[in-house]
Amino acid sequence: MSVSASASTETPAQRTSRIPQVPFWAQIVAGLVLGVVLGWITRTYDVQWLYTTLDKVGHIFVQLLKLAVAPLVFFAILVSITNLRKVNNAARLASRTLLWFMITSLIAVAIGLAIGLLTNPGSGTGLTPKDGEKPENAGSWLDFLTGIIPTDVITPFTELNVLQIVFMAAVAGIAALKLGEKAQPILTLSESVLELLQKALWWVIRLAPIGTVGLIGYAIADYGWDLIGKYATFTADVYIGCALVLFGVYPLLLATVAKVNPVQFFKGAWPAIQLAFVSRSSVGTMPVTVKVTERLGVPKEYTAFAVPFGATTKMDGCAAIYPALAAIFIAQIFGVELGVQDYLMIAFVSVVGSAATAGLTGATVMLTLTLSALGLPLEGVGLLMAIDPILDMMRTATNVAGQALVPVVVAAREKILDHDAYNAASSSPVDEEYGVREAEQKVTVPATV
Secondary structure (H helix, E strand, O other): OOOOHHHHOOOHHHHHOOOOOOOHHHHHHHHHHHHHHHHHHHHHHOOHHHHHHHHHHHHHHHHHHHHOHHHHHHHHHHHHHHHHHHOOOHHHHHHHHHHHHHHHHHHHHHHHHHHHHHHOOOOOOOOOHHHOOOOOOOOOHHHHHHOOOOOOOOHHHHOOOHHHHHHHHHHHHHHHHHHHHHHHHHHHHHHHHHHHHHHHHHHHHHOHHHHHHHHHHHHHHHHHHHHHHHOHHHHHHHHHHHHHHHHHHHHHHHHHHHOOOHHHHHHHHHHHHHHHHHHOOHHHHHHHHHHHHHHOOOOHHHHHHHHHHHHHHOOOHHHHHHHHHHHHHHHHHOOOOOOHHHHHHHHHHHHHOHHHHOOOOOOHHHHHHHHHHHOOOOOHHHHHHOOHHHHHHHHHHHHHHHHHHHHHHHHHHOOOOOHHHHHHOOOOHHHHHHOHHHHHOOOOOOOOO
16 A cells, blocks of 8 residues: 655755744844843842853853864865966956955044044043952054964964964965865865864854853853943943944945845844854854855855954954044053054054954954054953953954955955845855755655555
């Protein structure tokens, strides 16, 4: 007897479609809300076990992201450089990408300086120089330049020195290009390893809603609203500055330079932006940024170069807006008058030295580099360490948006942007890439009884 195949040949996608799937962005929002609630309960009622749990959950999520950073950066940069051989006018695209990185960073630092001069974030805080503490590691131009070249090939990976990893990957990529066909086995292996790392990192990204609960909850429980109140003006300045760049400058560039719909860009790039807000890691978000940039119509070969390059050097939030505001804030706390030449120095450091942030959580190295260039006390860094996680969420979201924006702008200017794909981009890369879409592609064999 044969049974109708319609009942027995349902695809996994059809079976799972009966269960309503919560969009990934909604899971993130739910994690944010739950984290705030649990953090408030922990701080209000001094629930120690919940405090420890939130801390561990957030810490484990960040550690899982960091676990893939070193090999991911190395193979992403290596493969992205070698992929340029598949792109016409590769040198032109690379130079235009770098140029737009610098232009947008200059605009961002100008906005940061303007907001800082208008609001005086260091006035009326009640903070004094005694509240500051000198950081253990400080950046300087000499350290920045000499620190790019590693002393061996192992230490950069064990100590997670991203700049040195980028240097080694760039050298290996250029050498592979020069070798040509002889390097093809290495390139094939590198591409396979990169795919493996990205697949594993997608699994970590799927845990982002749980990580959000821990990170946000711990921040609220540990810092509380009282601490945020002391830095109210400075915190507002950072968020307003990032918002102006994110929702003002970027849409303006998209509309006037790229001549595309800005709303469609945010619709397509939003999965990467929201994950960056939670994870506070440009490199950790890189697989999502690559996917959304491709879906916005940027050619895959160019995306494979521009996004990894941007994830380690393109930091409008951490390396432009934040150090500009922080320098003004610290100068006011320590009673130091800044002149026009100092503001020009801040702009120069922000545009040239942004690679010092290296795409990891936090921007302490970039801040110490800026303070060193201005001759401001490094103890000022300690004033901002407590509030840094709250600020870093918005900074990283701005960074990642810029890392997706520049390839779109360059591709549109060079007339290689797929406008049909750009106008169609909308869905979450996590849900589509490893959810329903993957299930629909599986071949099912009809069953008979």
